[in-house]
Amino acid sequence: MYGSTNLSEEDAKRMNSTVEDPEKLEAFESRIARGEKIEPQDWMPVEYRKQLIRMIEQHAHSEIVGALPEGTWITRAPNFRRKLALIAKVQDEIGHGQLLYSAAETLGKTREEMLNDLLNGKSKYSNVFNYPAKTWADIAVIGFLVDGAAIVNQVINSKGSYGPYCRALERICYEESFHLKQGHDNVVYLATGTKHQRAILQDAINRWYVPLLHFFGPPDKMSAHSEKLMKWKVKLASNDDMRNQFLDQYVPKIWELDITFPDPNLKKNNDGIWEFSDPDWNEFKRVINGGGPCNAERIAVRKFAEEAGRWVRQALMNPTEKYVVPLA
Amino acid sequence: MSNALKDLLFKMADDALIIGHRNSEWTGIGPMLEEDLAFSSMAQDKIGHAQALYKILNEVLGEADADTLAFKREEKQFKCCQLVEQPIGEYDFSIVRQFLFDHAELIRYDMLTQSSFQPLAQLAKKVKGEIKYHVMHADTFVKQLGKGTEESKARMQSSLNYAWHFALGIFEKSEFENELISENIFAGEEELKKRWLEKITPIIEAATLKVPVTDESKIIYGGRKGFHSEYLKPLLDEMCEVVRTDIDAEW
């Protein structure tokens, strides 16, 4: 759930009561049905705009907050190859944030407003980043499995109806494929390494298992349905479908390495559906609502960055010099 | 000659590695996303330069491999100047440090394109092209923030004053100075410092800032001889934390 497509009950109610011009709505819906993309200047229902902003904004926040747990390991990466790869990876994530904020801005909300809403708690980011990265093995597991989960979500969303979001996602997915390769390589090194390396890998997998199941959001039977979001191609797959696709792609790759998941019930059924123990959805709710191990820390760091950097942004309000970006 | 070369390569590599480490600390906390990205790019370049220099030490001069040189040496074996060791502080210090350091780097590598030591001359040509962008980045921000608001101007001036005596420590001479010059390996720290001052003075003035007054006795030397500030040891402990958990493992 990089950008969550789950509706609150309130949202769902409003969604079904907002009245739109029926002719325009019909034209809009048939464009989407034909597979056309909606562009910023096109007419769109109020709720479509609103839900997209919410989703893209959450996705953008997830990228920049997600950079924090991994960022703390850049200075500790154990050799040149891993260090350079990790800096480039985290840099990509921040670049994704930048790209997504721009995509959301085309719908009428500024980056500044979005960042403010992140800090004041009005807008969320992916739950998975509220857990700590405790050892170097967490970096391997995040790179392989958290990015892997994100890719499942992002590839699906890139088939959506809003042009700027789809285009941003296509570029993001291209970069993500490198993260996945690095993450897998890192996991393999640990799994085939010393006793200590295998032990920290197993420990990291044990800790990330539940957050990864939570990543795709509550089970379909628990979440508020929205036919409309499906019809408008804002939501393209159910939480359960995405979770199943993730398990199908990644569980065998971990088992292959003789590493286990902390769930005796995890298995694939004959019908292709994965079974697993209930990952405590109350815990999920608690973390989303601020009770996770790192929620406060993540927001505090972003607040610090916002406040410490204010004088710089103010001094740049009337630029006299051309901005130069060093390339790497 | 090989000791003189090693000394030069180690101090350059260590400078690059440590400033790269410091630059990378801005990831995720810059004053705007664009600056996170910029410092991250510079960190990658600098760490890449360090790796390339250690590689020359390894392949041409018989030292250990790059990873060993970076991750398994003691603090006193490092030859970096104390400027690069200092914590990132606030953004004004980091940008001023970047400005002072990268101008010196650009000129140093420019001089080294003429080096009689071919592996270094070759590398210098490539590195110069990258550092040019770092310098442009620093110049933009020094000018913009120097001329920005009252607060930004005051911050920039005070960071410039603070960083200045560390920066002059970049040019601390080694015992091999004469040998490097006479062998046409490197034209020397004195020459580098002269060209550096000529280059940065007009930029500092264009930023409406004042070039700090130098007092020779305040210049912070020592780094080139292995005497470091209190900040290098913890930095290295952090950098080597994972490696030390299992010293023989492959990561």
Ligand SMILES: [Fe+2]
């Ligand atoms: Fe990303």
Ligand SMILES: [Fe+2]
């Ligand atoms: Fe990624």
Ligand SMILES: [Fe+2]
């Ligand atoms: Fe990059």
